[in-house]
Amino acid sequence: MDALPPASPPDPSGQPCHGGRETFDAAARAAGKTEVMDQLMKDYPRGPHDQPQSMCPAFGSLRVGLRMRRVATILSGSACCVYGLTFTSHFYGAKRTVGYVPFNSETLVTGKLFEDIRDAVHETAKPEDYDAVVVTNLCVPTASGVPLELLPKEINGVRIIGIDVPGFGVPTHAEAKDVLTGAMLRYARNEAEQGPVARPRNHSDEARNICLVGELFPADPVGIGQILAPMGLAAGAQAPCREWRDLYSALDSVAVAALHPFYTASVREFRAAGRNVVGSGPVGVEGTAAWIEAIGIAAGVPETQREAARQAVLPAIRAVLAANPINARITVSGYEGSELLVARLLIEAGAEVPYVGTACPRTEWSAADAEWLKAQGCHVQYRASLEQDLAAMKEAKPDLALGTTPLVQKAKEMGIPALYFTNMVSARPLFSIAGAGSMAGIVAAQTKGRERFSRMVSFFEGVGTPDGAGYGFREKPVDPPGFRDRQRKLRAAKAKAEEAVGT
Numbered sequence: 001m002d003a004l005p006p007a008s009p010p011d012p013s014g015q016p017c018h019g020g021r022e023t024f025d026a027a028a029r030a031a032g033k034t035e036v037m038d039q040l041m042k043d044y045p046r047g048p049h050d051q052p053q054s055m056c057p058a059f060g061s062l063r064v065g066l067r068m069r070r071v072a073t074i075l076s077g078s079a080c081c082v083y084g085l086t087f088t089s090h091f092y093g094a095k096r097t098v099g100y101v102p103f104n105s106e107t108l109v110t111g112k113l114f115e116d117i118r119d120a121v122h123e124t125a126k127p128e129d130y131d132a133v134v135v136t137n138l139c140v141p142t143a144s145g146v147p148l149e150l151l152p153k154e155i156n157g158v159r160i161i162g163i164d165v166p167g168f169g170v171p172t173h174a175e176a177k178d179v180l181t182g183a184m185l186r187y188a189r190n191e192a193e194q195g196p197v198a199r200p201r202n203h204s205d206e207a208r209n210i211c212l213v214g215e216l217f218p219a220d221p222v223g224i225g226q227i228l229a230p231m232g233l234a235a236g237a238q239a240p241c242r243e244w245r246d247l248y249s250a251l252d253s254v255a256v257a258a259l260h261p262f263y264t265a266s267v268r269e270f271r272a273a274g275r276n277v278v279g280s281g282p283v284g285v286e287g288t289a290a291w292i293e294a295i296g297i298a299a300g301v302p303e304t305q306r307e308a309a310r311q312a313v314l315p316a317i318r319a320v321l322a323a324n325p326i327n328a329r330i331t332v333s334g335y336e337g338s339e340l341l342v343a344r345l346l347i348e349a350g351a352e353v354p355y356v357g358t359a360c361p362r363t364e365w366s367a368a369d370a371e372w373l374k375a376q377g378c379h380v381q382y383r384a385s386l387e388q389d390l391a392a393m394k395e396a397k398p399d400l401a402l403g404t405t406p407l408v409q410k411a412k413e414m415g416i417p418a419l420y421f422t423n424m425v426s427a428r429p430l431f432s433i434a435g436a437g438s439m440a441g442i443v444a445a446q447t448k449g450r451e452r453f454s455r456m457v458s459f460f461e462g463v464g465t466p467d468g469a470g471y472g473f474r475e476k477p478v479d480p481p482g483f484r485d486r487q488r489k490l491r492a493a494k495a496k497a498e499e500a501v502g503t
């Protein structure tokens with residue numbers, strides 16, 4: 001792909017939803033959060049665009065906590081943010097209570113908010129109900145320096161985890177998952193270093209487990225387990241975990257597979273526990289071969305067993321790819337972190353993928369995928385903005401666009417078949433033999449509909465677009481004579497007047 005346009009802020013006012021990153025960042029530092037902000041900046045380097053450009057990043061950490069057994073979640077933030085976050089959680093089927101400590105200007109300024117949070121934590125931390133309580137500072141409490149680090153570390157055996165997940169410090173909801181996962185791993189590692197800890201369910205002292213990092217489709221750990229078996233390894237705990245004691249199991253692995261490449265804080269904890277961490281994932285023939293080699297070496301597996309693993313799965317993956325060819329030009333965009341792996345799989349299945357954009361940052365765990373994709377002529381855009389994804393789609397004119405909601409909407413307006421990455425692509429296996437055949441059917445079904453899309457676009461031509469939208473039109477709406485011209489002159493006059501007073 002050629003040069004992409006520079007990204008612009010998501011909001012016409014130039015401010016993301018928290019009202020200005022620099023202002024909030026400066027406020028947080030002045031309020032004593034310098035260390036927190038420095039760590040966030042280091043772990044999650046910024047990209048070309050301001051954020052959030054999609055949903056509130058804190059949704060990522062909220063979801064990780066809500067998916068864990070015996071973990072309570074308390075949010076501290078503006079009511080509107082908490083409304084949006086709880087709404088989204090329940091929309092995605094959380095079925096769990098989200099605690100909230102409200103505040104007003106007075107409780108924020110006097111420090112009473114912190115006392116209210118402390119009271120809420122004491123009230124919630126009942127060992128018969130919970131292993132841990134997670135308290136999350138959203139934008140305003142982070143910027144105001146609400147000191148969650150002063151909360152007790154533990155109440156009656158219930159662990160207390162305080163995290164700051166401000167939209168002006170954590171660029172995507174993907175990386176917010178890492179904020180909580182990393183904080184929990186750190187806590188669990190300290191516990192394990194100090195003495196015996198609870199035995200993880202189904203723990204076997206003999207098993208040589210590989211910890212899988214990333215929220216995976218349920219069939220994927222099974223497929224990965226098949227790849228690992230000939231090497232005497234097994235798919236172990238996943239991080240983010242489903243219950244507290246799984247954290248010990250994750251830390252106890254022989255090596256770690258960073259299948260999703262944005263878990264920087266979590267990897268820090270695995271490395272502190274002495275674990276080797278391997279990037280990329282077993283996608284397609286080449287991806288799986290390279291991954292077997294890397295994970296086998298990381299786990300100290302001899303070459304004969306690595307070769308046995310290759311022989312056990314590569315012919316089957318090759319056969320499935322050959323039986324399910326993809327003959328289409330596809331652009332890939334998303335914020336899940338698996339975009340590069342999906343693009344690799346599509347290319348191995350025969351697709352032409354000229355562009356892959358991910359909202360996640362460049363990290364060492366996706367470096368091999370980026371190199372491989374570049375060698376296939378694919379443009380890889382880290383920290384891609386919506387504007388860059390749209391520009392790439394317009395230029396590439398794909399048969400199918402995989403992307404986020406606004407991209408899919410735009411694609412449909414243009415008559416391009418499109419699929420929502422989160423619901424359609426992430427909701428099917430990606431790795432090993434099952435992954436090899438998972439995309440072909442859906443791509444074929446969508447690209448076949450292209451002609452239908454073109455008919456729809458020509459049928460609705462000019463209707464429902466911004467100034468023709470609304471109820472009650474019987475015919476195609478017609479502009480009042482001279483309307484556009486008058487508006488253009490008014491805009492020009494306004495711009496001139498503003499220039500004259502130097503604003």
Ligand code: SF4
Nearest residue numbers: 018056081138139167
């Ligand atoms: S917490 Fe921050 S980023 Fe999230 S919705 Fe509120 S203002 Fe926006």
